[in-house]
Amino acid sequence: MSMIFLPAIENTMLSPTDSPNSALMEAAQRDKSDIKILMLDDEPFMLKLLDRMLRNLAYQNVTGCESGPAALLIVDDPQRCPELILLDINMPAMDGAEFVRHLVAHDYHGAIILVSGEDERVLQSVEKLVRAHQITVLGRLSKPVSPAQLAAALTHWRPAVRNVVIAARKTYAADELRAAIEQGELVNYYQPKVLLASGEVVGVEALVRWRHRSDGLLAPDRFIGIAEQHGLIGPLTRVVMRAALAQARLWQDAGLLLRVAVNLSMDNLSDLGFLDDVVDLASTAGVAPQQLILEVTESRLMTDQRVPLEILTRLRLKHFRLSIDDFGTGNSSLTQLRDIPFDELKIDQSFVHGACSNVTQRALFDASLGLAKQLKMQSVAEGVQDRADWDFLRERGCEVAQGYFIAPPMPATALLPWLSEWAQRRTALVA
Ligand code: C2E
Ligand code: MG
Ligand code: MG
Secondary structure, rough: OEEEEOOOOOOOOOOOOOOOOOOOOOHHHHOOOOOHHEOOOHHHHHHHHHHHHHHHHHOOOOEEOOHHHHHHHHOOOOOOOOEEEEEOOOOOOHHHHHHEEEEEHOOOOOEEEEEOOHHHHHHHHHHHHHOOOOOEEEEEEEOOOOOHHHHHHHHHHOOOOHHHHHHHOOOOHHHHHHHHHHOOEEEEEEEEEEEOOOOOOOEEEEEEEEEEEEOOOOOHOOHHHHHHHHOOOHHHHHHHHHHHHHHHHHHOOOOOOOEEEEEEEEHHHHHHHHHHHHHHHHHHHHHOOEEEEEEEOOOOOOOOOOHHHHHHHHHHOOOOOOEEEOOOOOOOOOOHHHHHOOOOOEEEEEHHHHHHHHHHHHHHHHHHHHHHHHHEEEEEOOOOOOOOHHHHHHHHHOOOOOOOOOOEEHHHHHHHHHHHHHOOOOOOOOO
């Protein structure tokens, strides 16, 4: 019997890094008896059992369904549409994977808990599929489900309130983004990177957010794509880089030498002028090239590799540091590793969190780490979420860690207070 649950922070439609706001507080205070939950399982006995468990946990608004089509009728009804579905993935007519596809077509925005008698790997692959459809998965429950497992998955859940969901789905016009870039509405958050051996803080990654006038703090996945499609990624990256370098200089002047990493889009690398921009920005800020890390992913396929290759090689010749981001996903390939002289390899978070207890993940993690070591690149694990991840990485000899377990991305002003907190915490973690 096994159960995996995800932190509450991911169970809303907000970005994990958004600061608490009134919508979240409101979500936290909702009465459990109002929250609509739908159970979908072809076994009436399971429905009864889950129903009892949920009611014992104070969830009173619970409905059971024995088939996918019946459940979709409920999803379509605005009065009854659930905020959470407990989904049995092995059903005779419409199986769980097919049901999820329909859910997307029916515009479902609630969360899901997957339930199955199948082995853990099948549950994992269905979870991947659900996530690929941008639906929140609170956990995977293996049958027979215990009340404790269910309670654990739900303890961390805060249903998204309607206004949050609507804000999350809105798309933005290129002109609005252009104005935001020009008017300084983009702000950098910084996420610390620490040495696993000693806990020493070696750098930060700049992660851009849009402080939108009416919609609050928006995560980059809401606007980077728009910037790329409308020729705004150049101005956006310059704004992010200028602010990150200015901040690095302030820290440097305060005696804090931190490498600062900035994410690049492939589109930045199709413009030869970009190289001069980077050089100018660093020298204006008074930051040495070695202190700036440029993180690269392949968000879209480049047909002509010559210009990116030239820019990256010349940046490296000028001693800027290059990092291959999200390594192991479709966006970061072995070909890139062969052709570009990277200094750092960031192992994608999907191989990191939980690797200690998952054989497949661990194999992929080890392979990535092995590559980094053989190619003499600094290894960085992304998405370090708990103590088990931390201990696993130390045991494996990974060099640098980044993730919520250490610190979430934060405004620059929060870094100093976090540093003193970390100074207390790190001793126990490296003992
Ligand atoms: P990334 O560069 O791989 O950044 C790491 C992402 O993982 C960040 O999401 C960060 O908040 C999140 N993260 C950090 N620790 C954890 C953890 O322990 N668990 C989990 N599940 N996630 C964690 P964020 O800030 O939403 O950024 C998403 C992506 O947007 C970034 O992925 C990067 O590719 C892109 N991005 C961010 N800023 C910029 C930018 O200035 N320019 C460009 N072109 N892309 C950017
Ligand atoms: Mg990155
Ligand atoms: Mg990454």
